[in-house]
Structures are given as structure tokens and as C-alpha cells.
Amino acid sequence: MKTMNQKVMISAPATATSEFWKGIRDELPLQLGVVPFGLMFGVLGIASGLTPLQTILMSSILFAGASQVVFTQLWATGTPPVFVGASVSVINLRHVLYSASVAPYLRQLPLGWRVAIAYLLTDEAYAVSIKHFQEQPDNPFKHFYLLGAGLTLWTLWQLSTTLGVFASATIPEELSLEFVIPLTFIAIVAPTIRKYPDLLACVTSGGFALAGHALPWNSGLLIAAVGGILTGWLAYRFREARMAR
Amino acid sequence: MIWTIMIVTGLLTFAMRFVMLSAVAPRKLPAAFEEALGFVPIAVLTAIIVPAVLVGKDESIMLLDNARLPATIIAIIVALVSRSVVMTISAGLGTLWLLTFLGA
Incomplete structure (x- = not known):
């Protein structure tokens, strides 16, 4: 705590511009993981029969990688719209958590700012911003940090999607580059499995997804996701209750 | 049709990001809801990973x-040790290529 205060004191006072640039700088390293994923989303969109315009604009309209992949796969297999909407919503439910955790720091901002920040509040922008907010809760310009991080992520996501769309015809199928998508998710999920409820959520979801992979309308995904969430939560509750005793 | 679904799901996604920043939001989420939401990434991403690996x-x-399958196992180990997306992708894709092109 002491070293942190010293650091704040010796560094120049934060300005809107300095915060914006700091957000960009901290977000850039994460793009190493974002860009290959964006490229593969572009390729996947075209391979699934979406038009280039549909694929590229989905990256702005949804702006949420995992749900874009699922949207595309479900759409390509003729899933009814209600199932597409439900699946995308379940996948993006985690954003409610992000919204809740940044709210104490940003609630007082004008509506325009809150709308812009909500639009940009995706995984990688949230990850760096919440850390910054916790370190400097009293910094009056900290929303510029999220703006910088979010715009960096947004720009690279659009660029990599577009590049993927136009490169899709030239990528040989033998390279199995679509495997980048599950690999990205493995990199995100594996380190977050720390306790037994996490593992149970993972195993339940994986089991349901496998058992239900041939169900109509890809409903296996939705069942697996909801089943995993509920099992994890019940295990968590059970564990808490036992530890309280 | 696809545009309608895209815009509706886009609005839903935005709403989930905005809800707690809105003026009418409660100060805190109900505890049970917040706990359950913590399991969303694990459950959702696993449900995408498993068929992508195991279903032909x-x-x-x-x-x-x-x-x-072996490429995934290597990737999981690398992810746990390195916690790096780039290392995980490289290890997983590298293993897959090695096995494919060596015909193993």
C-alpha cells in the first residue's frame, strides 16, 4: 500500500490525455490474443455462408467474440432465431457482472459516457480497466482509460475481422486454423479453474455439450451452458455452507 | 432476417453491459445471481470447446x-503453466500440425 501511494505521488498528475494513452498502452499486449481470433472469426463467417458485410458488421453490432462465433455457427445450421438469441444472451450474461463491477466507479458519469463505455465493455477492455480502477479509485479521469483500452480493442477487432474476411479464400484448409478459436477459449478457461465448483461446472458443461451435440437447433450448447452454470453455482453454495459450519 | 436477429442480439448484448450503469439499476446484484454469473465463462466456453475438439x-x-485431442491436452497444460493466449495457441496449433503432417 505504501509503495503504491509513493508511486502515485512521484508520477505526474493524471490528465484525460494521459489516462487515454495509458489505456491504449495497457490494452495493446492483449491484442496478441485478440487478432488471431478476429482473423479466424472473419474466416469462419465467410465459410459459414455469411456475406462479407454481414461478417464485418457483426463485429461492430455484437462486439463480443465468443457469441459471434456461436451466432454464426447457429445461423449456418438453420437454428430458429429464438435459439440464436437465447444462446447469444447466455454467453454474454457475464457482461452483467462487468457492468456491475465498474458501476461504482462510473455511475456518476453523464449518460453519453455510460452508453459509450457500456458498448466498449468487453472481456479484454474490462480486464485491464477494472484493475486500473481498483488501483486508482479517486483518479478523476479514469473513464478515459477505459475509453482508450476499449477503442484499441474495438479497432483491432474490426481490422482483424475484415482482414480475415478477405484472406479467407487464400487460407488452405489443411492448416486447420479454425482450431485457433477453441484454443483461445482454452487459454481463457483453464487458468480460471481453481476450485472444485469450477471444475464441476466445466465437466458438466463439457459432458452435456458432447451428449447433446446432435440435438436439433444446436440446443446442446444452451443446455450445456445453463447446466454448467447451475451445477457450478450449486456446488459453490454447498461448499460455502459446509465451510460455514 | 439475419440483420434483424443480429441487431436484436446486439441490443440485448448492449443492454447486459449497460444495465448496472443505468440510473435505475440497483446498487448491487442479488448475491445468488452474482455467484451464478461467475460460472458463465467456464460453462459457456467449455460448451464451445468440447464439440470443437471432439465432434468431427x-x-x-x-x-x-x-x-x-492430444493437441488440446498439450494446449491445456501450456495454458495452465504460461497463462498466455499466444503460447497456448502456438502449442496447440503446433502439436496439431506436427501430428497431421507427420501422419501420426
Whole structure:
């Protein structure tokens, strides 16, 4: 705590511009993981029969990688719209958590700012911003940090999607580059499995997804996701209750 | 049709990001809801990963003769040790290529 205060004191006072640039700088390293994923989303969109315009604009309209992949796969297999909407919503439910955790720091901002920040509040922008907010809760310009991080992520996501769309015809199928998508998710999920409820959520979801992979309308995904969430939560509750005793 | 679904799901996604920043939002989420939401990434992403690794193009489950399986196991180990997306992708894709092109 002491070293942190010293650091704040010796560094120049934060300005809107300095915060914006700091957000960009901290977000850039994460793009190493974002860009290959964006490229593969572009390729996947075209391979699934979406038009280039549909694929590229989905990256702005949804702006949420995992749900874009699922949207595309479900759409390509003729899933009814209600199932597409439900699946995308379940996948993006985690954003409610992000919204809740940044709210104490940003609630007082004008509506325009809150709308812009909500639009940009995706995984990688949230990850760096919440850390910054916790370190400097009293910094009056900290929303510029999220703006910088979010715009960096947004720009690279659009660029990599577009590049993927136009490169899709030239990528040989033998390279199995679509495997980048599950690999990205493995990199995100594996380190977050720390306790037994996490593992149970993972195993339940994986089991349901496998058992239900041939169900109509890809409903296996939705069942697996909801089943995993509920099992994890019940295990968590059970564990808490036992530890309280 | 696809545009309508895209815009509706886009609005839903935005709403989920905005809800707690809105003026009418409660100060805190109900505890049970917040706990359950913590499991969303694990459950959702696993549900995407498993079929992507184990289900073949012909919709059959492939446990043997599937180069993706060892590649996934290596990727999980690298992810746990390195916690790096780039390292995980490199290790997983590298293993897959090695197995595919060596014909193992």
C-alpha cells in the first residue's frame, strides 16, 4: 500500500490525455490474443455462408467474440432465431457482472459516457480497466482509460475481422486454423479453474455439450451452458455452507 | 432476417453491459445471481470447446484417431503453466500440425 501511494505521488498528475494513452498502452499486449481470433472469426463467417458485410458488421453490432462465433455457427445450421438469441444472451450474461463491477466507479458519469463505455465493455477492455480502477479509485479521469483500452480493442477487432474476411479464400484448409478459436477459449478457461465448483461446472458443461451435440437447433450448447452454470453455482453454495459450519 | 436477429442480439448484448450503469439499476446484484454469473465463462466456453475438439465434420464423436485431442491436452497444460493466449495457441496449433503432417 505504501509503495503504491509513493508511486502515485512521484508520477505526474493524471490528465484525460494521459489516462487515454495509458489505456491504449495497457490494452495493446492483449491484442496478441485478440487478432488471431478476429482473423479466424472473419474466416469462419465467410465459410459459414455469411456475406462479407454481414461478417464485418457483426463485429461492430455484437462486439463480443465468443457469441459471434456461436451466432454464426447457429445461423449456418438453420437454428430458429429464438435459439440464436437465447444462446447469444447466455454467453454474454457475464457482461452483467462487468457492468456491475465498474458501476461504482462510473455511475456518476453523464449518460453519453455510460452508453459509450457500456458498448466498449468487453472481456479484454474490462480486464485491464477494472484493475486500473481498483488501483486508482479517486483518479478523476479514469473513464478515459477505459475509453482508450476499449477503442484499441474495438479497432483491432474490426481490422482483424475484415482482414480475415478477405484472406479467407487464400487460407488452405489443411492448416486447420479454425482450431485457433477453441484454443483461445482454452487459454481463457483453464487458468480460471481453481476450485472444485469450477471444475464441476466445466465437466458438466463439457459432458452435456458432447451428449447433446446432435440435438436439433444446436440446443446442446444452451443446455450445456445453463447446466454448467447451475451445477457450478450449486456446488459453490454447498461448499460455502459446509465451510460455514 | 439475419440483420434483424443480429441487431436484436446486439441490443440485448448492449443492454447486459449497460444495465448496472443505468440510473435505475440497483446498487448491487442479488448475491445468488452474482455467484451464478461467475460460472458463465467456464460453462459457456467449455460448451464451445468440447464439440470443437471432439465432434468431427460428419457429426460423429471422435475419441481415437483425432489429432485435436492430444493437441488440446498439450494446449491445456501450456495454458495452465504460461497463462498466455499466444503460447497456448502456438502449442496447440503446433502439436496439431506436427501430428497431421507427420501422419501420426
